[in-house]
Structures are given as C-alpha cells and as structure tokens.
Amino acid sequence: MGYAEIEEISEDETLLKEEVHRFAEEVIRPASIEIDRMPLNEYPEKVVKKDSPYWRVLKEWKKLGYHRGPVPEMFGGEGLPARMVHILVEEVAWGSSGFSIAFGVDLFPILFTAPTFDEYLNETFVKPWLEDDRAKYHGCWGVTEPEHGSDWLLGCDFVLEDDRPERERITPGQVTAKKDGDEWIINGAKSSWISSAPVATHVALHVNLDLAKRSVGGGCVVPLDSPGVTKGKPIAKYGQKDCPQGELAFEDVRIPGVYMTLEPEALHPSTGLMSMDQILCVTSSWMAASSTGLARAAFEEALKYSKERIQGGRPICEHQLVRKKLFEMFVKVETARAYSRRIMEHVWRELFEKFTFKASYRHALAAQVYCKRIAYEVADDALQIFGGYGITDDFLIQKLYRDARVKLIEDGTVEVLSLEGAGDLIRNY
Numbered sequence: 001m002g003y004a005e006i007e008e009i010s011e012d013e014t015l016l017k018e019e020v021h022r023f024a025e026e027v028i029r030p031a032s033i034e035i036d037r038m039p040l041n042e043y044p045e046k047v048v049k050k051d052s053p054y055w056r057v058l059k060e061w062k063k064l065g066y067h068r069g070p071v072p073e074m075f076g077g078e079g080l081p082a083r084m085v086h087i088l089v090e091e092v093a094w095g096s097s098g099f100s101i102a103f104g105v106d107l108f109p110i111l112f113t114a115p116t117f118d119e120y121l122n123e124t125f126v127k128p129w130l131e132d133d134r135a136k137y138h139g140c141w142g143v144t145e146p147e148h149g150s151d152w153l154l155g156c157d158f159v160l161e162d163d164r165p166e167r168e169r170i171t172p173g174q175v176t177a178k179k180d181g182d183e184w185i186i187n188g189a190k191s192s193w194i195s196s197a198p199v200a201t202h203v204a205l206h207v208n209l210d211l212a213k214r215s216v217g218g219g220c221v222v223p224l225d226s227p228g229v230t231k232g233k234p235i236a237k238y239g240q241k242d243c244p245q246g247e248l249a250f251e252d253v254r255i256p257g258v259y260m261t262l263e264p265e266a267l268h269p270s271t272g273l274m275s276m277d278q279i280l281c282v283t284s285s286w287m288a289a290s291s292t293g294l295a296r297a298a299f300e301e302a303l304k305y306s307k308e309r310i311q312g313g314r315p316i317c318e319h320q321l322v323r324k325k326l327f328e329m330f331v332k333v334e335t336a337r338a339y340s341r342r343i344m345e346h347v348w349r350e351l352f353e354k355f356t357f358k359a360s361y362r363h364a365l366a367a368q369v370y371c372k373r374i375a376y377e378v379a380d381d382a383l384q385i386f387g388g389y390g391i392t393d394d395f396l397i398q399k400l401y402r403d404a405r406v407k408l409i410e411d412g413t414v415e416v417l418s419l420e421g422a423g424d425l426i427r428n429y
C-alpha cells in the first residue's frame, strides 16, 4: 500500500483497509478502466449488459457483503463505525470514483425504508436487500429533474410549515405523487443524471406531494419494474463513466401507501433523519471521503511517474518545482482525509449513534466542497506532472482528471453547495 496512516488505527481497521484496497486494486480499478475505454457510441449498450464489468463488480461487492457495512445495526446492517465507513469509501474511490458513487446511491432505498421499522417493509424489502449476495437488488437516488438541477438543493425540503422564511422555496418539483385510496400514483420524469438508474432495481424517489403548496417534498421507494416506469439509456459522458447515469420517467405508476416513507406528517425521530439537510449531510460526508480517495489515487500516480520519467538527465522528482508540487499535493490529500474523516464521524455520531438528527449542515457542506476542490486540484497538478503523456490513453491519470472534474458538479455543484452552506452560516452561526 502506498501510504501510511498517522492516526492510530485498530487491527480491525487495518484489516478492512487492506482488504478493501486489494478489492479496489484487483477488481474495481481494472473494471473501471475497461468501462472508461468503451467507445462512446457503444458505451450505453455495453455498460448495462448483464455480463458487463459494472455488474461483475457489483455482484462481487454484494457477495462479499460490503453493502451491509455502512448500514447501522439497528437497521439490520453491520453498523461499521464511521471511521471504518470512511476507510471503505476512500479505498473504493482510490480504485474508482464512479463505483464509490454507485455503492453510495445503492444504499438509498434502504435509508428511505429501514428507519420506518415497518414490519411489512422490513420483511419484503429491507431484509432481502441486506441479505442479497447476487446483486438482485440495486438502488439509486432520484432527486434532480430536467427543469430542476440546482433548484432541488436550494429549494426543497420535507417540512410543511416553513420555519425558514428567508430560504426561498423555488422548487415545485415535476415528479408528483397523488394519494388514491391505499396507493400513491406517481407521474413525471427525473433528470438524465440519476446515478446507476439504468441498472438499478429500486429508486429512492423525491416527489412533490402537493403542487399547490409548492415544494412540499415526500420520499418513497419505487420498484423500477413497476408498470409505467421507463428507464433511459445511460448518457454518454466525459468522466466517471463507470457509474452510468440515466433518466427515470413515471407514468401513472402505482405504489402501495407504505412505500411512501417520507411524508411531512410522518416526521418523527426515525424518519426525521431524512430531512433534506440531513440527507445532504450523509451524502456530503460520503462525497468528501470519495474525493479524498480520488485525490490520493492521482497523487500516487504522479509520484510514481515522477520517479520514472527522466528529464535533464535525472528523474523529474529531483527537479525542485516538481518536488514542491508533489509535497503540496501530499498536504492536500492529508488535509482532505483529516477533514472528511472528522465530518463523517460527526455525521454518523449525530444520526446513527445519538439520533439527534442534527448533524451540522454547514460543516458537512464545507467538507464536501473542500474535498471536491482538493480532488480536482490534485488531479490537475498530477496531470501536469505527466506532461504530454498525461493526456494519452496510456496512463490512468487522464481518467482520474476527468473523474475529478465531474465531481465538481455531481451531488450539487460546488457553487450551489457553497450557497447552501452560506445560508446555514448566516441563519445559524
């Protein structure tokens, strides 16, 4: 392994790190490169095929039971402590930033259902999902819509009474859910950006419960084989191709009432964790850890190359400016790890240990923004160290650079996340 922890980490943590790193190196990274090299015109067909590298990795992930790791014990998972979840995400993202996102969104249907402790949901969905060892179930998270990307972050929540009048509510939400007896009927379309949607079996879906009241959000789980659901093809894109994105459209899709797990009226301690702010605390800590893994991968590639490439009669790592750059990259990776780990420990403690559901929104957003920027800066410097060869297919660094660029947009652009963080600062600091 290329780096040593300065924090004291336990034997269990070391073991997990070594195991996941091996998995990332031997299984995830080769598959991710294979997907990245698919010609763009063939990619949408190829990546979703049942024998594609994507499915190969996902099946292995579930067979090894890693998907249970981050799920708290009270929800039926393994309840890894936050630091171990951080280690898991960083190592996976070292192998592939895209797969770290795919494994993250995979958890969403469980996050939407397990906290209800509903017996029927537990037996029919939560338990089978957690016990799955063949990738029979695969989740995704449907938030953004063709007309609402950033708007969703800036304007959506699950509270009926708006206790934050200064926060402008601008999101009517195009995907609606209407009650019909014991069922809900869903209509509308989510954007082409739903990670893993083209390969998922279930979506944790944000819906608009009442257009007249504007952004009154609800959340439900929808099986994607329900009549009326259409899955779009993966979009051909520039980076993070190893996590395919596609549209989800719903036409009079009926779900049982119990699948609507997040209604404003239902806000109580267990589902309260699902306020949009708290969901974004979880995703922010995940994204920050994932960005750290990606930054480290780019740094390690550059360090290795700088020892091999000879210019001016010696390895470029012996030239002062390259040395300085390498050290600055190292500092960035270390600070990203320290910060993202601290945030994940905070979020996990508040949500899954103390059940306060009051993780600090601004701190979580700060970590996400900071670590995404670090990943991009480090990947940019790393590419520069490779010179011209860096932009050829022969080296991994150009993929890492493209993946890092994508990170500045997914899960909210860094600008809009900063606006959200500033709003929290101004209101509550």
Ligand SMILES: Cc1cc2nc3c(=O)[nH]c(=O)nc-3n(C[C@H](O)[C@H](O)[C@H](O)COP(=O)(O)OP(=O)(O)OC[C@H]3O[C@@H](n4cnc5c(N)ncnc54)[C@H](O)[C@@H]3O)c2cc1C
Pocket (backbone or CB within 6 Å): 105, 141, 142, 143, 144, 145, 148, 149, 150, 151, 153, 154, 193, 194, 195, 196, 240, 245, 406, 409, 410, 411, 412, 413, 414, 415, 416, 419
């Ligand atoms: C790789 C990837 C994976 C994704 N995965 C998912 C997923 O799993 N589920 C999901 O629901 N969505 C997903 N998304 C969507 C993602 O959350 C959105 O792309 C993102 O929130 C930005 O929305 P947009 O692309 O519509 O850009 P827009 O909202 O159209 O923004 C365009 C530009 O305007 C700026 N802007 C917008 N509004 C404001 C404002 N009020 N003030 C200042 N500047 C503003 C933005 O910063 C941006 O630079 C993913 C996106 C990507 C790229």
